[in-house]
Amino acid sequence: MDDRMNRRNGYPLTVPDTLLDSDAMRRACAVRDFREIFRLVNRRTGSSQAVMAAAIGGMTSSRVSDIIRGARGIRGRGLIERVADGFGIPGEMLGLPARPWEATADGMETQDAGARGATPVGVDRRAFVTESAARSAGPMAAPHGQRAAQALDLMGGDGVSSVKDALSDLIDHYALTIRSLPPAEVYDELLAVRTQAGRLLASSVPGAQREDVTLSVGWLSCLLGIAACDMGAHAAARLWCGEADRCGREAGHPELSGWALFTRSLIAFYQGRPRESVALASRGQAITAPGTPAHAKLVTQEMRAAAMTGDADQMADARNRARVDMAKLPATATAAGVFSVSPGEDPPYTATALMLLGRHQDAVIATDHVLRTHYGPQTQRYGGHPSRGYARAQLILGLAQAGTGNLDEAVAAGHAALAGHRADWPTMTLAAKLCQVLERDFPGAHPTAEYRTRYQEVAMVPTGHHGSSGGSA
Known part of the structure; x- marks a missing residue:
């Protein structure tokens, strides 16, 4: 098991050897009885349907439920491969070629160790x-x-x-x-x-x-x-x-100073000190030039911090200024990395600002747009974990869905955000807020209890010791 678990380090779900080697699992895999496979994974590992769906990717918890009940099946090689990869089932057990994660570290090593000391000829x-x-x-x-x-x-x-x-x-x-x-x-x-x-x-x-x-x-x-x-x-x-x-x-170089103030403003925002966050973002804007990524990002930070104070007028003013500022960005400005601002119809953090002002349905629409625009399958996950930008966008979506009274969608978004086991402080701050909102608005509901359990599991992992940027909700 150690070898397989090590090779799958970073995947959100790996069935243990005790289950993989059981007669029931071997029989189910041999005949591709996915109803039984899903039932065994659900019951023997304690994984929720939402966690199973997130591990496979491109699947909802309701579909997992349908498969377990026998109402739906699994067809198509691509989906079968995703199930194998999602649960950590070796390819041969499902009649597939060996999966990429089954390769040994030695088998993946292609570099000549003797050539590591010099820059290869012809390489940039x-x-x-x-x-x-x-x-x-x-x-x-x-x-x-x-x-x-x-x-x-x-x-x-x-x-x-x-x-x-x-x-x-x-x-x-x-x-x-x-x-x-x-x-x-x-x-x-x-x-x-x-x-x-x-x-x-x-x-x-x-x-x-x-x-x-x-x-x-x-x-x-x-x-x-x-x-x-x-x-x-x-x-x-x-x-x-x-x-x-x-x-x-x-x-x-004032732009460097501006980015430093942006990080301080972000910390104040997640610590629940929005007025300090606004003041720091305004200081950064005063020393950076309009039409630069730093200035645009500082304006958007002011926007969501103003929303946290409940000042809808300042939020709307900052949103308009951010649009103007982003329109001034040169075509050569990078849209990737931490020292950048993502292009879009609305400035970054618009969905967060709308959610904080209680405009929950507008926030749902805005976050859905961010997730579709900025997070395709290749950018949603890094090493088997949700990327930080994707996770935070899902949590904003969860908070907005909870505000509209949609418990199932709120919980689904929360599970999607916490599908891996990496935790960073801003993401866990949002995850805790969603837990509080669900327990306040939907006390005693089974989905609320499921999300609380998953949140507590992830919260046990030391922040920052296990796991991009992109569009910002």
Whole structure:
């Protein structure tokens, strides 16, 4: 079991060996009796129908119920493969080829270990640096969190210019991937790189290059603030944001300072201090230029924080300003990563703002649009877990559905958000709020109890130790 469980690390559901090896499961798989397979998984693992549906993907809890009752069946190879992958049933048991997750780590290793010490000929340097930051340096690999710093240290022999370029590459890499990696792990890795960059800055860097290195240190500090926020380490996040702000001012780069203030505003928002959140977002807008991603994101943050205070007029004004600001963004502006703003008919966080003002049906419509537009199957999940943006959008949808009185849809959205076992602080804050609303508005209901159980299971996992950005509800 250990090997199979290790290979499926990150999947939301894996049936245990005791069930997989049982006569009942083997007989059901041999004849593809999916009613019995689903019934066994449901009863023997204690997994709810919603969790089973989310594990398979593209399936509702009501359909799982229909399959267990025998009202519907499973047809088509693609769906059968999804069932095998969702439950962790080896392909041969269902008459399928071996599933991708059945491959051993050795079987997947294709790189020549002897060639790891040099940049391959003909490979783009930026791609090589990014890849080097994410993989081991060989059999005697540095502990996780030190690999990128180790690569950076090796490049130091080529001079400040080489390290400066490598830092830029790494910042781009982390800006794109920080929200799809476990916060605690990415924090450790960023800290190691930031330490190396700090040592470089403390050395005799020529004046012409010092500003660039200072700016890189600032961006790394800003990323550390984001990772600390996702871990719920608020004191550390505040310190890193302060360092990023200082570097931004020292290097004459107000957009960096603006992003640091955005993270502080976000923390205040999720801590339930909306007026402080509005004030921090307004400070950021005052120092950033309209028509930049930072300024647009700060306006949208003001919008949802104003909604939390109940100020519908300020929310509407900020929403209009955000639309104007986003229209000014250059065509070359990136729409991916933490230092970006997602394009759309409405500014990011509109659905959240509508929900907070009690406009629940409007919030349902807006969130449905975000989920359809920004989260296709390939972006919903990372390593078997819902992406953070997708999970938060589902929780906003759940809160909005609860506000309309639709218990089943609210609970389904909550289960979709918590289908994996990764937890970051903002997501768990929303998940707790949905639990409170369901227990207040639908006390004693079985779906409410099911969601509470799932929330408590996920809440037991230390925040940030197990698991993108995209459209924002």
